[in-house]
Amino acid sequence: MRRALVLGAALALGSCSPGERGQGLYIQRFFGECTSDYGTATDVAKAEGECGIITTLINAFERAHPEARVSQNVVAWPGYSQLTAQMAARQPPDLVTMHSGVIPDYAGKGLLEPVEPYLAAAGLSPGIFTPAARQGVTWKGRMYGLPWDTHGGLWHINLGLFRKAGLVGADGNPILPRSPEELLSQGRQFRERTGKPYLIQSLVGDPAGAARILYTYMMTQGAPVFSDPKHIRLDTPEGRRVAELFRDVTREGIGTSNMDTPAAIAAFMNGEGGVYPTGTWMIGQFETEEKTRGRPLFQSYSVQPFPQLYGRNLMFVSGHAWVVPKRARTPAERQAIADYFRFMAARNGDWARTGHLPSVQAVIDGRQFLSLPHRRDIAVVARIGRALPDGVLRQNAIEGLVGEEMAAAITGQKPIAKALSDADRRVNEFLDEVQ
Amino acid sequence: MAADAVAARTRLPLPALIGVLVGAAIMLTPLVWTILLSIKANAALVGNSSAALSPPWTLQNYAAIFGNGQTMRWLVNSLIVSTGTTIGVLILTSLAGYGFARLDFPGRRPLFLFVLMGLAIPGQAVILSQHQLFAWANLHNSYPGLILPGLTTSFGVFFMTQYMRAIPRELDEAALLDGASHWRIFTRIILPLTRPAQSTLAVFTFLGSWNDYWWPLISATRSEMYTLTVGLAAAQMNYAQTSGLGYLMAQAVFASLPIFIVYLIFQKQIIAAMAGTALK
Numbered sequence: 001m002r003r004a005l006v007l008g009a010a011l012a013l014g015s016c017s018p019g020e021r022g023q024g025l026y027i028q029r030f031f032g033e034c035t036s037d038y039g040t041a042t043d044v045a046k047a048e049g050e051c052g053i054i055t056t057l058i059n060a061f062e063r064a065h066p067e068a069r070v071s072q073n074v075v076a077w078p079g080y081s082q083l084t085a086q087m088a089a090r091q092p093p094d095l096v097t098m099h100s101g102v103i104p105d106y107a108g109k110g111l112l113e114p115v116e117p118y119l120a121a122a123g124l125s126p127g128i129f130t131p132a133a134r135q136g137v138t139w140k141g142r143m144y145g146l147p148w149d150t151h152g153g154l155w156h157i158n159l160g161l162f163r164k165a166g167l168v169g170a171d172g173n174p175i176l177p178r179s180p181e182e183l184l185s186q187g188r189q190f191r192e193r194t195g196k197p198y199l200i201q202s203l204v205g206d207p208a209g210a211a212r213i214l215y216t217y218m219m220t221q222g223a224p225v226f227s228d229p230k231h232i233r234l235d236t237p238e239g240r241r242v243a244e245l246f247r248d249v250t251r252e253g254i255g256t257s258n259m260d261t262p263a264a265i266a267a268f269m270n271g272e273g274g275v276y277p278t279g280t281w282m283i284g285q286f287e288t289e290e291k292t293r294g295r296p297l298f299q300s301y302s303v304q305p306f307p308q309l310y311g312r313n314l315m316f317v318s319g320h321a322w323v324v325p326k327r328a329r330t331p332a333e334r335q336a337i338a339d340y341f342r343f344m345a346a347r348n349g350d351w352a353r354t355g356h357l358p359s360v361q362a363v364i365d366g367r368q369f370l371s372l373p374h375r376r377d378i379a380v381v382a383r384i385g386r387a388l389p390d391g392v393l394r395q396n397a398i399e400g401l402v403g404e405e406m407a408a409a410i411t412g413q414k415p416i417a418k419a420l421s422d423a424d425r426r427v428n429e430f431l432d433e434v435q
Numbered sequence: 436m437a438a439d440a441v442a443a444r445t446r447l448p449l450p451a452l453i454g455v456l457v458g459a460a461i462m463l464t465p466l467v468w469t470i471l472l473s474i475k476a477n478a479a480l481v482g483n484s485s486a487a488l489s490p491p492w493t494l495q496n497y498a499a500i501f502g503n504g505q506t507m508r509w510l511v512n513s514l515i516v517s518t519g520t521t522i523g524v525l526i527l528t529s530l531a532g533y534g535f536a537r538l539d540f541p542g543r544r545p546l547f548l549f550v551l552m553g554l555a556i557p558g559q560a561v562i563l564s565q566h567q568l569f570a571w572a573n574l575h576n577s578y579p580g581l582i583l584p585g586l587t588t589s590f591g592v593f594f595m596t597q598y599m600r601a602i603p604r605e606l607d608e609a610a611l612l613d614g615a616s617h618w619r620i621f622t623r624i625i626l627p628l629t630r631p632a633q634s635t636l637a638v639f640t641f642l643g644s645w646n647d648y649w650w651p652l653i654s655a656t657r658s659e660m661y662t663l664t665v666g667l668a669a670a671q672m673n674y675a676q677t678s679g680l681g682y683l684m685a686q687a688v689f690a691s692l693p694i695f696i697v698y699l700i701f702q703k704q705i706i707a708a709m710a711g712t713a714l715k
Contacts, residue, residue, distance in 0.1 A: 032672030036502025051672050073658045076668035085653035087568035088563075101522045269482040285481065285678055295482070 024069030025336040027058060028083065028093035028259075044350045049284060053350055061343045067141040078319050079103075085326070089109055092325035094337060098145060100136030100319040100387060101395030107139040108393060113324040114142040121338035123343050130383030136319040145321030146302045146341045148348070149356035150382050151280040152317035161274045162299035165190040175207050176307040180245045183309060186252030192276050195210045199255035200273035201246075202264035203411055207403020209278060211263075214406045215316035216306050217242040219386055231390030232427040234402065235420035243409040243416045250410050257411045271296025277306065280378070283355030287373055293303035303374045305381050317385030319359065357382045394434055401426045461550070473497070478681040496685035500670075505658060507688075509666035514693070515578055516662055517644040518643035520585035524640045525633055527586055532595025532629075533621050537607060537612075553589030558649070566653060576660045581651055585644050591636055593654060598632040599625060634704035638697065663690055 006099045032051040041047065042063050062070040075082050075091065080102065086092045087106075098106070106112045115137075126134060126143060133147035157174050167175045167186060177183035186196035195408060202209050214234065218225050218431075223238035233239075249255040259267060261278075268276035269289050271398040283303060290301035306315055322344065324337060348360040349368050357378065370376050388395055402423050408420035447455065471487040472480065473496055478488045500506050534540070535547050565584060566598075574580035602625060610620045651662040661669065667686045672679055698705060 032501055033505075033670035034672070035505075036499045039502075050671070074654070074663060075656075076652065077671065081653055081657045085566060085575075086656045088566060089656075090573050091570075091575070091656070149440045262680075266484070289479075293577075333625050377500045 009333055019128040024071050025095070025340065026073070026093040026331065027095045027340075028073040028075055028079065028086075029054060029058075029097040030075055030077045030079050031097070032077075039406050044347065047350075048353075050281070050354045053354060056349055057344065057350065061340060063093050064343065065170055065336065065339050067332075067338060087325060089325070092327055092395070094324065094326060094329070094333065095322050095340060097148070098149075098321050099396070100145070100321055101399070103137060103144050103321065103323065104139050104390060104393050104395070106323070106325075107142075107144040111326055112144045115143060115146060115324055115341070116143055116328050118324065118334070118338045118341050119143070119146070121335065121346070122342035124341060128361060130344070130357075130364060130382040130385075132382050132387070133319055135390070136317070136387050137321045137323075145323040146344060147346070147359035148320040148358055149351060150317050150319045150352075150385055152284075152315050152355045152385055153209075153277055154280055154378060154381075155306060156268060156276045156278060156282060156286055157302040157304065158268065158271055158297060158300055159193050159302050160296065161190070161196060161271065163300075165193040165274065167274075173367050174302050174304065176304060178199060178308060180309050183245065184248060184252070184254065185386070187249060188252070191254055191399045194274070196271075197254060197256050197273045198269050198275060198356075199249060200259065200264050200276040201250070201257065201262045201410070202259050202276075202278070203250075203257055203407045204260040204263075206261045206264075207400045207407065209403065210406035210410060211399045211403035212279075212316055213277065213306075214239065214242055214245060214402060215388070216314070217245075217309060219311045219316060220308065221396075222312060226389050229389050229393075230431050231429075232398070232402070232424055232431075234338075234405075234423050234427075235417065239420050240360050240416055243406065243420060245279045245413060246410045248415060249319045251412065269295070269297060280357060280381075282355070283374065284333040290373075291306050301374075302377070304377055305384070311368055313384050315379060315381055315384050315388050317387060319387075320356070357385075394430065397430065400425050402432065409422045438598055449488060469684050469687055472681055472690045475681045477679050478501065478679045481678055484680060488561070496681045496687065499682055500667075500685055503670060505661070505666060506663075506670075509661050509663045510660060510693075512578075512581075512655075512660060512666075513663040516581045516585075517641050519582040520644040521637050521641045523582060523586045524588055524591050525637055528588065528595045528636065529590035529626060529629065529633070530621075531592045531697060532599045535592070535596040535623065536599035536602075537604075537620075538617070539653050550589050550592050551589070554593070562649070562653075567656060570635075575654050576657045580654050581660075581662065584650055585640070588640070591640070594636055595632060596631055602628055631704070632708065633699065633705065633706065638701050638705050641697060 011379060031054050034049075034051040034055055038047060038052050038055040038059070041056045042060040044053060044056045044060060047053045058070065058072055062068070068347050078099065079097075083092070083096055083106075092111075103112070107335065116126065129147045130150065132150045134143070136150065137145040137147050155176070159168060159174060162168050162174045165186075169175050176187070177186050189195070190198040200244075215225055215251065218234070218238050219286070220235075221238040221241070223236055225232060225235075227233045244257070250257045256264070256267070261387060264276060264278070265282070265285075267273055269286070286297060286301050286303070289295045289297040290299065292298055322341070345360060346357045348364065349363045351367050352358045352375070353372065358369060361382075363369050364379050364382050368377065392398070405414070405419045405423035405426070408414040409416045414422070443584050467627050468487070471492075472484065474492040474494060475487045476493055476495060481590075483667060532549070537544060569575055569583075574583070606624055610624055615623070646664065648660070648664045648668070651665045652668075655661050655665060658666070658669065667690055670686070674682060
């Protein structure tokens, strides 16, 4: 009896929880919490960084659409544990930020709504998005999210050191390698003239970085990374070629081998190397350094897509999207989602100030975007960017496994053939289990 | 004279004192480093974290924590959940401990063994069914949803049972002869004698609940129901370890302050528990 009373009291308390949500638009996102700086701000032009811009954009939407009754939930990066739990409890949000590589995991289980009806209601044609952005949200021919950006690997360059190494052209642009041999020769030249490593590589605890290199340079050789969505194929002549190149870079001291991400970022900002290959998301930080007098990158920063070392000009990319978890919705709720899509697509250019590439083709071609520093140099990524085949599940986990083995190959901890075959085996065993 | 002799006997020899000081310095360095980082502007730390060693220092990272309107709410949530869990555990484990240690009832041994089996089952093994159960009962995003799982502690039951078994049975027998009921024996005789064990269990339960991340992460999915650990993690931006290092460290200091206060209040019990004396 007493136990029943306790359970009854618990249930009553539970039903009185402040977490009850009404019928408003429930938005769940990552990118951090910065209400202390941007609490109710709606002037997007004054916002800085991912957190500032997204917070201000959502505030602005809330002001423009009070009928949507927005409630916002900021989750710990990347938030998929929480989202899965919410779906299991049948209480999913209405809109969620999601990496494009994760979309197949949820769409494949029927947990996401195709968004074409929302796009149509918002007056947005799928054709307005860049090919890379559209491919990122497409699974089995349907779009499962509003493409929000494209992000991929870039070469962040210290122009001052490049100049010292004689690697700046008459036009003021960095001279980048066009073949593996040129990469090695320019790297040696750089090291001899500056006494510093050409490449700052974050190979410790950053599997995504190593995987990005392998994926990109296999794609540029025309090698399919996956023979089919259930089987990866890295232990190939093309895969070995990439691993051997970067192992030589590291073995010769042209590239660093013992840095994690924070150390690599600090090293690049302190002028301790020529190139830091990392993503679009660091542009904002390095631009600040470029404008700060007295800093090593002051007026000496350039950023370029990964150089084309092999035949094709392609690059592995990912992206962020707004997805709609499946649940019953009223027409008003569906309209609120469509309104949100229209609002965000119209302000895609504001998001581009984070460094990520816009998902809307007109924005990427527009004067406003191209007038932002360095964006003219990297806009091509939206055209040459390629995601993994859309049937590949668990892309984040796979990236971890591949990156771990690739880093072991580059640093010489494992023979290349063994590292790549281990990567193949681990990924394929993993995919066998999840499918 | 005698006092001098005692002082001389308890004074550490110089090599041991040096060893203790070196050990203390090794233990304290990360804490001092964390505090120094927390009072330095993020921008100053991006390129060089050793900038924390030199001024100017600032409290702006702490201001940013309090500037987030929900921080105090998360703090209150953590206090409610940790206090609720601790009180619940003390009540339930004391009752269970009394039952297993002092009462004879059919199936007592198998039931006790069944409870002990819980020690061998990691929480992660039951997380899915637990989550589904709480979803079915509509308890997610609620205080009961955050408190109830913490009440099922096999260790607490075992701990209190063992402690109560060590109390002489003659006390119960004398009270029974005087006509006392089991409830009266439990509340008036046994419970007061278990205070050292209760204190130890309370401290560890509170610390465990305060630091818990996994269950609150998946049960409290609405930001107003976050506990402090989940809320502070959600507030971090991507690459916080580089572009928001000062803020990250301020969060760490802020989150550990209540624990530090608990330690100051209960340090005698914690030290006794660590030394194993609470069981004697």
